[in-house]
Amino acid sequence: MSVLSLRGISKTFGAVAALTDIELDVDAGQVVAVVGDNGAGKSTLVKILSGVHPPDAGTITFEGREVHIPTPAAAHRLGIATVFQDLALCENLNVIQNLFLGQEIRPLRLNDVAMETRSWELLRQLSAKIPSVRVPVAALSGGQRQTVAIARSLLGDPKVIILDEPTAALGVAQTAEVLNLVERLRENGLGVIMISHNMADVKAVADTVAVLRLGRNNGVFAVDEVTTEDIISAITGATDNAVSRRAQRGQGAQGGQVS
Amino acid sequence: MSVLSLRGISKTFGAVAALTDIELDVDAGQVVAVVGDNGAGKSTLVKILSGVHPPDAGTITFEGREVHIPTPAAAHRLGIATVFQDLALCENLNVIQNLFLGQEIRPLRLNDVAMETRSWELLRQLSAKIPSVRVPVAALSGGQRQTVAIARSLLGDPKVIILDEPTAALGVAQTAEVLNLVERLRENGLGVIMISHNMADVKAVADTVAVLRLGRNNGVFAVDEVTTEDIISAITGATDNAVSRRAQRGQGAQGGQVS
Amino acid sequence: ACGSGAGSTGGDTGGGGDPQNAKVAFLMPDLASTRYELQDKPLFEAKMKQLCPTCEVIYQNADSDASKQQQQANSALAQGVKAIVIDPVDSAAAATIVKSAQSQQVPIIAYDRPIPATPADYYISFDNEKIGQLIAQSLVDHLKEEKAEGGILQVNGSPTDAAAGLIKKGIHSAVDPSGFKLLAEYDTPDWQPEKAQTWVSGQITQFKDQIVGVVAANDGTGGGAIAAFKAAGVKVPPVTGNDAEIAAAQRIINGDQYNTISKPIKIVAEASANVAWEFMQGKKPAGKTTLYDTPSELFVPTVVTKENVKEVLFDSGIMKASEVCTGEYAKGCDELGIK
Amino acid sequence: MTAVTTDRQDERLRQSEGLRGALSDVVERARGGDLGVIPVVVGLIVIWSVFQALNPIFLSSANLVNLTLESAAVGVIALGIVCVLLVGQIDLSVGSVSGLSGAVLAVLFVGQGLPVWVAIAASVLMGAVIGWVYGQLFNRFGVPSFVITLAGLLAFLGFQLYVLGTKGSINLPFDSGLVNFAQLDFVPAWLSYTFAVIAAGWLFAGGYLHARQRRKAGLSARSTTTLVVRSVALLAVLAFVVWYLGQTRGVGWMFVFFVALVLIMHYLLSRTKWGRSVYAVGGNVEAARRAGINVRAVYTSVFVLCSTFAAVGGILAAARLAAANQSSGAGDVNLNAIAAAVIGGTSLFGGRGTAFGALLGIIVIQSISSGLTLLNLDSSIRFVVTGAVLLLAVIVDSVSRRSRTSHGRA
């Protein structure tokens, strides 16, 4: 049975129909990759699931019950943890403060030592290269911030984790660790939604691939039954696209490597 | 002769030595990829070159003359155009206004029509999926914003273009277009500095790869004489790293694809 | 430009006509002193009601803002008033209002403060400069009687208030030749008692026991000065006041404040109602004297000290013992025979 | 030309064309909460109806003429405030500067007997210099503008007292051109109507040329019908206003002057590079800097503008009162000017607001003040009611803005 399933989700921003009639199912212990072109509506979908935007229409079913997710706090309570594409960190707070924001240890007399120790643990696990956890997030590099945002989502005890382009800014080592992490999450029986533009990563960890195109469903594929080319043509809506042209040209010129 | 060359550049933020004694050379018609782990100091280097931060020490030589770049405006005047990792767009302005910010057509009576036409041209060239150019940038998706930032740098007549992780948020089609663009820029004799965590992209377009590690130079390689594994071990500082371990595990398990 | 009217036109204005159901404007300057809302306005309204039961009084308070007062006057003219009684925020700037009113044949009566630049139709007042002089002189006389030696502090009103300027001038005219040294003086921003308190506290540390008296330009600042001495834990020297607020009467009864000044507001307010009513009927009342080219009537205020507080404030009915002699003040009242 | 214009090709966009399209656009934006000034106008209409019900003189021509004239001085100051708020800064000293400017004007003109234009020029120049100093302090030392202008508030109040000296108050001669301009000079009826026609014609011509250009470039454009409807509507409104005010004294030149300043600022802010950089600095100063904008120059220009407008406002206020005194510019000038800007939709955090906002905002504030003046209330009640009405006027606006954020617009 699905932990999370969406039916008929639509969302309009002003004159732009960002999502139209979306369906999606995520099982426990399953990694669903959501892919799509820029502006396809992936992040909008994520924001609807995590209570940032209310949907205009459609139903969300979580663990068999139909739910409303009016606020991010409601999503937290349900057990949905999210890493947003725009990270959503407080730049004026330091790494520890951001990691534990809203889930502080000993709320009436914060336990800084425990939080700092745990922070180092989490960051080490993601092989983050952060010199000090006591600097404001404003002073971190793009990848360091992304690591902090990912580490954040692991606190608490989520049932579904949504990762919106989690590896976009990460270095090669950190990317590898995040992919490891996703696999561990799957083994622990969590549902994982991962959004990515990197087909290699998608093929490496996902079980199912859901394609969005211009705000609509454009196919769901089991990952071992589909080729990268098929996914790309579902994304772009054509088999003849910039990617395939570039690949051909590359082959024509030197017989080269395209991911 | 190099368009741009750096010698002994250092930069300290508080107690963190972000860059120590960096050297880098970029020739006209050459694409230099700067790679490195998260927090290695790549973006700091970019910011120094584009006048955002002053360096603590070291010299910058541009077209044979030693230059100071105290402000971004000075960098613009020299002919250095930059796409920043954090994009640096004004969220309250719309796409056209952001694209032409600081380089408006007809400053005393803005020519909106010309600017809009040109905007659509530029965006189409990058195969951007932006429904309307008259919405504030705050309403765009991550990838759409990145496309806008890239399009921005093409206006004017730069001699060196610096791209800090330009494809991080882009879809597959847009990434392909940006790589095509980089190749066109090279053909037009511009110097290009590209920062990326994606080794496939680096190998596809770069001529030279400069590796930074913990704020120091860690080798410069000609791209056709080096393997991806070598670059990765220069980045992580070890041949046995998370990436290689993951790759091995992958092969052990199913003999699979790792980029 | 069209027409001859400065300010606004509108409504059927002008002197004469049917005085019944007419409107008269009563424009007061500020809230720094409580008297305008608490005494002048009700007294004027009562008298007007008595003279002309169907007439309507338009009351406005300009809150120390000359342009707001101008707006209020224009609005009154737009409503078709038959006469304006005005206590100008700024005596000079009120000239514009006089012009506007007169150009629409609406008579205007200067109340409390004169309008020297453009003569109004009538001027009724007690004179602020005189007030300053009276309170200061009363203090100086008292000090001479006590054979005090030392200097005087002077707490003036707001530096941006024209009336305060007049009072200040009056105080100087009594203090400067008195033989007592003027230790320091201070223009209290916005007449704020807190500011007066802070300033006097500073002067206490500076001059210690040289201070034999404080001339404060109104009861509020006087109260602030007294609080400063109390808070410094030293003996309170004689302190003046002005306005005869209830709180000041209490302090006088208790011996904390030396004097205040009672303006015969009832008399002035009623006199102005009478004059306004005559104007509204189309008559031209004659002045007792002429000041600033204006037919005028001036009244003399009375200095109130512990000696005469009973007769001036209570026997005359200006204040009721029940309001003043509360709690800790009951004892003082008893001693003075106030019931 | 393609069937679908370049900017309408995305299939996710709802399509709409012509007058119908323009209308459905408005409805669309209303649903999305992006109503521009409409909510403020609605708030204004509510206030007007209530006051009219309470005292029928409120909407009389005479009172409205007063209202326009009384709006001008603080309105001009609010225009400057809009500029500083747009870059995310504040100027607390506009009141003092306006007071000082009035005092300098009076002293030079009356006290020293200089020609009036010299006195005006000196006051305005002084305003500009003050703004320039603010700009330097802000750029050099990075002192928050709140503190700089708070210091300015105190210092220039001191200067004002000093300049006026022992006099305390100086009358401006009633027969001087300046006082006439502020009190007695009204636009002749024929000229007012001409202005109205010109404005409507301008709106049509400008819109038409723009639309033609856009069509040529293959972009969507307003249909000619829409343009005609818009201009006719404008003409009707303006003609009615002119006619109604003309029932008594008509449209004052001082108000025309204010409106002209609003139009100029609107042009500068929306159609020039400088205006764009003001919005950019207010939206994200670091991004603006990286785009090569001279951020310091923008800050300085804005502070100079604001202080200059404050000085001009001070001159208008002095002319209107025919006097400069120690309390000119004191009291609630600061708060009213800032409140007018905020009510007109300018954000205190920078990057959002328009010149027209200042016009609307000051009219709201003056309406409240004028309406309450007519009601003849006790001071205590008047304060309470002023507060309540102010709040109500803004709630209308804010509710719509709120629905905008929930619809995902910044």
Place this chain on the structure above:
Amino acid sequence: MTAVTTDRQDERLRQSEGLRGALSDVVERARGGDLGVIPVVVGLIVIWSVFQALNPIFLSSANLVNLTLESAAVGVIALGIVCVLLVGQIDLSVGSVSGLSGAVLAVLFVGQGLPVWVAIAASVLMGAVIGWVYGQLFNRFGVPSFVITLAGLLAFLGFQLYVLGTKGSINLPFDSGLVNFAQLDFVPAWLSYTFAVIAAGWLFAGGYLHARQRRKAGLSARSTTTLVVRSVALLAVLAFVVWYLGQTRGVGWMFVFFVALVLIMHYLLSRTKWGRSVYAVGGNVEAARRAGINVRAVYTSVFVLCSTFAAVGGILAAARLAAANQSSGAGDVNLNAIAAAVIGGTSLFGGRGTAFGALLGIIVIQSISSGLTLLNLDSSIRFVVTGAVLLLAVIVDSVSRRSRTSHGRA
């Protein structure tokens, strides 16, 4: 335990240990412009020296005692302002609310003859309710807090006039406990010294336990020498202050009360979940919301706190003056309270500031005011000098902050 602690393993970090390390840390931070309150303190010392040179009474014990007492009322209000500024909002009505609170206190206590604690409780409760209403208006309608509290400013001024009614001004009895508390009650010398010792001991004990915990967890920690030096320094400073003030009247209970509030707020802001969420909301309200923080509750709590502190400040002011009148809370209470917060380093844009900032800021402001009081200047000069000194005091601070941004700290 490893040789290098967990948090110092990155090779890019400069290493430093023990007292030497602590010192070089300070130097490092000074170079980076991250000096905390040091620049404000330097500014204060400059101001003090200048005034002392001009009038030797300035630093006399008696005058400093006055200064402490006069700081308390507005200081408490500034503490509330710090909270609203931290979430990026503003409260313009603190002056009115403090005035109203004083009026309510006087009417209930003197007019109605209720026990003083009932009157105090009622005033404070009223403050809290006002804040709650602000919070509701802000959360429900999204009206900018500037406008809400501007409306509040007017409305509560009206209420204040209304409550004082026919009296206008009400004396509080000089022999009541409340007035004594504000004017005559001083901490006995032995108790003051005890406080000083407790404070120093607390600093040491707290620091020591924390350091031990950190060492146990394998993190770097302050060396015991550093801790001892710090506590001894604090003890010396406090003992000196107590001794010097004790030369005349000593430390007033009202000031102790204010300092206690500062300490409590410091604890709440820096050591509790609530405080963390305040900073988070001020830094990035959307991020805070997404982290599951109840943003509305945070806003409400902050408005409630601010109005409550304003009410408390109003009570203290009334007690100190021994009277409540119509002008209580008017004038520059608002500006002074906000300026104190800003001078103490609180950002108007939210997310940066401390409770101690309010303490330092109000001392700067009161020092300027007290120093000028002793100089006995003309009003006009006094205003100018106040402005200039204020600016100078802040320039010291801002220059250092500026160097911070150029060193890349937010």
